[in-house]
Amino acid sequence: MTxxxxxVGIVGLGTVGSGVVRLLIExxxxxxxxxxxxxxxxxxxxxDVGRDRGLKLPAERISADIRDIARDPSISVAALLVxxxxxxxxxxxxxxxxxxxxxxxxxxxxxEHGPELFELARSRGRSIAFEAAVAGGIPIVAAIGxxxxxxxIESIRxxxxxxxxxxLSRMEEDGADYAEVLALAQARGYAEADPSMDVDxxxxxxxxxxxxxxxxxxxVPWAEIPRTGIERIDAALLNYAAELGYRIRLVAxxxxxxxxxxxxxxxxxxxxxxxxGTPLAETRRAYNAVSIVGDAVGRMFFHGLGAGQMPTAxxxxxxxxxxxxxxxxxxxxxxxxxxxESPTAKIxxxxxxxxxxxxxxxxDRPGVLSQITGILGSHGISIAxxxxxxxxxxxxTDAPVPLVIMxxxxxxxxxxxxxxxxxxxxxxxxxxxxxxxLDDA
Amino acid sequence: MTxxxxxVGIVGLGTVGSGVVRLLIExxxxxxxxxxxxxxxxxxxxxDVGRDRGLKLPAERISADIRDIARDPSISVAALLVxxxxxxxxxxxxxxxxxxxxxxxxxxxxxEHGPELFELARSRGRSIAFEAAVAGGIPIVAAIGxxxxxxxIESIRxxxxxxxxxxLSRMEEDGADYAEVLALAQARGYAEADPSMDVDxxxxxxxxxxxxxxxxxxxVPWAEIPRTGIERIDAALLNYAAELGYRIRLVAxxxxxxxxxxxxxxxxxxxxxxxxGTPLAETRRAYNAVSIVGDAVGRMFFHGLGAGQMPTAxxxxxxxxxxxxxxxxxxxxxxxxxxxESPTAKIxxxxxxxxxxxxxxxxDRPGVLSQITGILGSHGISIAxxxxxxxxxxxxTDAPVPLVIMxxxxxxxxxxxxxxxxxxxxxxxxxxxxxxxLDDA
Numbered sequence: 001m002t003x004x005x006x007x008v009g010i011v012g013l014g015t016v017g018s019g020v021v022r023l024l025i026e027x028x029x030x031x032x033x034x035x036x037x038x039x040x041x042x043x044x045x046x047x048d049v050g051r052d053r054g055l056k057l058p059a060e061r062i063s064a065d066i067r068d069i070a071r072d073p074s075i076s077v078a079a080l081l082v083x084x085x086x087x088x089x090x091x092x093x094x095x096x097x098x099x100x101x102x103x104x105x106x107x108x109x110x111x112e113h114g115p116e117l118f119e120l121a122r123s124r125g126r127s128i129a130f131e132a133a134v135a136g137g138i139p140i141v142a143a144i145g146x147x148x149x150x151x152x153i154e155s156i157r158x159x160x161x162x163x164x165x166x167x168l169s170r171m172e173e174d175g176a177d178y179a180e181v182l183a184l185a186q187a188r189g190y191a192e193a194d195p196s197m198d199v200d201x202x203x204x205x206x207x208x209x210x211x212x213x214x215x216x217x218x219x220v221p222w223a224e225i226p227r228t229g230i231e232r233i234d235a236a237l238l239n240y241a242a243e244l245g246y247r248i249r250l251v252a253x254x255x256x257x258x259x260x261x262x263x264x265x266x267x268x269x270x271x272x273x274x275x276x277g278t279p280l281a282e283t284r285r286a287y288n289a290v291s292i293v294g295d296a297v298g299r300m301f302f303h304g305l306g307a308g309q310m311p312t313a314x315x316x317x318x319x320x321x322x323x324x325x326x327x328x329x330x331x332x333x334x335x336x337x338x339x340x341e342s343p344t345a346k347i348x349x350x351x352x353x354x355x356x357x358x359x360x361x362x363x364d365r366p367g368v369l370s371q372i373t374g375i376l377g378s379h380g381i382s383i384a385x386x387x388x389x390x391x392x393x394x395x396x397t398d399a400p401v402p403l404v405i406m407x408x409x410x411x412x413x414x415x416x417x418x419x420x421x422x423x424x425x426x427x428x429x430x431x432x433x434x435x436x437x438l439d440d441a
Numbered sequence: 442m443t444x445x446x447x448x449v450g451i452v453g454l455g456t457v458g459s460g461v462v463r464l465l466i467e468x469x470x471x472x473x474x475x476x477x478x479x480x481x482x483x484x485x486x487x488x489d490v491g492r493d494r495g496l497k498l499p500a501e502r503i504s505a506d507i508r509d510i511a512r513d514p515s516i517s518v519a520a521l522l523v524x525x526x527x528x529x530x531x532x533x534x535x536x537x538x539x540x541x542x543x544x545x546x547x548x549x550x551x552x553e554h555g556p557e558l559f560e561l562a563r564s565r566g567r568s569i570a571f572e573a574a575v576a577g578g579i580p581i582v583a584a585i586g587x588x589x590x591x592x593x594i595e596s597i598r599x600x601x602x603x604x605x606x607x608x609l610s611r612m613e614e615d616g617a618d619y620a621e622v623l624a625l626a627q628a629r630g631y632a633e634a635d636p637s638m639d640v641d642x643x644x645x646x647x648x649x650x651x652x653x654x655x656x657x658x659x660x661v662p663w664a665e666i667p668r669t670g671i672e673r674i675d676a677a678l679l680n681y682a683a684e685l686g687y688r689i690r691l692v693a694x695x696x697x698x699x700x701x702x703x704x705x706x707x708x709x710x711x712x713x714x715x716x717x718g719t720p721l722a723e724t725r726r727a728y729n730a731v732s733i734v735g736d737a738v739g740r741m742f743f744h745g746l747g748a749g750q751m752p753t754a755x756x757x758x759x760x761x762x763x764x765x766x767x768x769x770x771x772x773x774x775x776x777x778x779x780x781x782e783s784p785t786a787k788i789x790x791x792x793x794x795x796x797x798x799x800x801x802x803x804x805d806r807p808g809v810l811s812q813i814t815g816i817l818g819s820h821g822i823s824i825a826x827x828x829x830x831x832x833x834x835x836x837x838t839d840a841p842v843p844l845v846i847m848x849x850x851x852x853x854x855x856x857x858x859x860x861x862x863x864x865x866x867x868x869x870x871x872x873x874x875x876x877x878x879l880d881d882a
Contacts, residue, residue: 139588147580150758317591
């Protein structure tokens with residue numbers, strides 16, 4: 001074995017970048033045993049060169065110009081740990097064009113520009129590793145792309161955003177409302193000052209697009225995936241769910257689905273009711289979880305920290321090791337094997353047959369229930385249970401009264417159609433809430 | 442990419458071997474996309490050549506002599522899917538000496554002869570892949586050996602034997618006794634006619650030895666790992682545990698532990714109380730689960746089918762793909778990096794500081810409780826709670842009455858010492874039961 005060190009460059013010294021430098025330096029002996037060669041942080045580039053991050057990295061190895069890494073021939077691997085689309089995209093291009101293998105944690109960049117960046121890397125004989133881009137420390141990219149390679153993946157379900165899961169599980173535990181818990185999460189550093197990408201489902205949707213590329217061989221533009229955030233979830237909704245034996249989680253779903261036009265990929269990110277006792281329901285706080293069904297292996301479940309400095313650094317350094325020893329080059333060659341053709345055409349309007357949980361606020365009782373159940377019936381939706389709750393707040397005698405309805409399995413388009421008709425009723429104070437129910441999550 | 446097929450040999454056409462042949466043939470297109478080359482079953486060898494297994498494998502490709510694979514120069518990879526030590530060991534040697542890369546699901550063989558077989562493979566420039574040997578379809582070998590390579594592993598806890606987990610979870614759900622459920626498991630094919638290796642902890646211990654090799658770089662002779670089976674678990678014990686908020690699971694544990702003599706590896710396989718709601722407690726039926734703590738990644742949890750034809754075949758074929766594309770050769774080179782020196786010396790008498798659950802059957806009440814608590818106190822064990830239950834069976838007026846005691850955290854050797862003294866009391870009908878309590882399992 002050669003003992004010549006491998007020199008790596010770190011682009012970005014934010015939370016994750018600093019964690020990666022720390023891990024590479026503090027666990028150097030351990031990592032050397034895994035690679036057979038020492039891994040040396042030759043250079044780090046960042047915007048604020050002078051800031052003290054408490055890193056054991058000599059000041060002369062920190063600079064501000066990406067070209068200090070890209071054009072240093074002694075550096076073979078670069079970790080791109082800058083968020084957002086630009087300048088991250090240009091940096092990735094600069095690194096690949098200068099012959100560096102790249103490791104990244106930037107899910108937005110891959111979800112938006114994955115195909116062109118992958119193509120560029122392949123054309124230059126380089127690789128991109130991105131375990132850290134999805135579910136932080138959980139090795140879900142390797143699991144789908146390598147370990148479960150013998151399987152035709154049937155479905156993926158995941159809790160892929162730690163911030164929104166933290167908010168939902170705290171709301172449930174404390175009986176607190178959304179705004180209250182969001183403020184707490186921000187104070188504790190679990191949520192960004194602008195948490196909109198987390199709570200509106202964007203972040204989870206981008207991660208789902210990346211996992212679907214690995215699992216189904218399609219690049220689905222993430223913005224085309226139906227997406228609902230957690231902003232409308234309130235304490236009352238969580239209580240109704242709990243009464244019925246469920247928790248509410250923001251669940252990303254991609255599943256092969258038979259339709260009249262043949263097999264389609266059904267995808268969405270939305271809050272859903274997950275049965276208490278199932279693994280997704282037991283995923284709390286900032287944890288992430290992924291459940292995968294493969295035709296041979298059956299249902300596999302993974303749970304771990306999906307974000308945070310050191311869990312993400314664990315995945316980045318794991319990828320650096322894989323790249324150094326040569327595993328990444330092999331895997332990257334076979335990543336994204338096409339199983340479903342013409343990807344973008346395949347997800348539009350794909351219906352999932354599921355049970356649904358509805359909350360409909362009505363202003364007047366006699367006759368209303370029969371009107372609403374009549375509309376559901378005329379849309380072919382059969383009802384499993386109706387619970388009539390008291391008014392949620394003391395808003396006077398004409399306060400809206402919530403009807404909580406569980407349907408039997410029904411096509412999601414039919415349920416949405418029925419709800420539109422229901423919300424047009426003068427006795428209904430809309431918009432009503434509609435969540436899928438996952439009994440085997 | 443070359444389209445020259447890779448020819449593999451399958452040794453053993455039992456449940457797993459037949460599943461592997463089925464998967465390789467039925468998912469051939471899918472697998473070819475992952476490898477870039479078709480994988481062809483060139484030959485299968487088994488004892489009963491004539492038996493119809495319903496496989497789409499021409500009869501002329503099935504024979505009885507391992508040399509038909511070992512000495513066929515067109516075959517580069519062999520899957521050894523025969524259980525037990527011999528002739529499996531000789532077959533593995535024959536395959537390696539003839540230059541085949543080997544994939545195996547045989548945990549007993551690796552736990553017993555791993556070091557010499559690994560050494561032989563290395564000396565011949567060949568590899569051994571063994572994802573299927575531990576936890577079936579769960580990619581735990583890859584997770585520890587590759588994905589979490591950046592981490593110093595602190596501990597592993599796992600439910601590694603599906604048969605004993607099936608028995609324990611059915612006993613709990615049905616309130617049935619051990620013998621009853623074992624008979625059911627045998628009737629359903631979940632337990633072998635001779636289930637002793639499953640229920641006495643041998644199988645789980647062998648798997649723990651293999652995982653510890655990957656995680657801690659030590660080869661611990663499996664027979665030296667303290668081991669207790671599930672044979673003494675009865676319905677009453679499960680009920681007491683449930684009253685306190687716990688389930689009983691057969692848990693394999695390996696953890697770095699600080700001792701007066703420096704860091705040691707604490708290991709054991711034994712039934713333990715795991716808190717309801719934690720992932721190990723929610724692992725039911727024939728499922729396996731592994732919880733790993735890494736210094737960077739924190740706690741990771743994996744759950745899936747640990748046995749059965751297709752889940753195991755999924756892991757075997759995954760390994761065949763990894764071997765064909767070249768990932769295994771790289772991984773095998775770095776497997777088993779030494780973190781803890783002089784392995785065998787390190788596990789003897791290592792104490793774990795844990796809470797303990799005791800069931801002590803006493804024949805007479807007044808004064809007995811004070812005698813027993815006195816003995817515990819004199820061994821430095823402090824008590825968290827005592828529950829006095831009624832007699833378990835109607836055995837007359839002098840029937841033993843169970844005392845259920847939860848201790849605060851105490852060294853396991855101290856607890857065992859105290860129990861020996863307690864069991865010597867004339868008022869105690871021993872042997873008493875002692876289980877560790879895992880609150881964060």
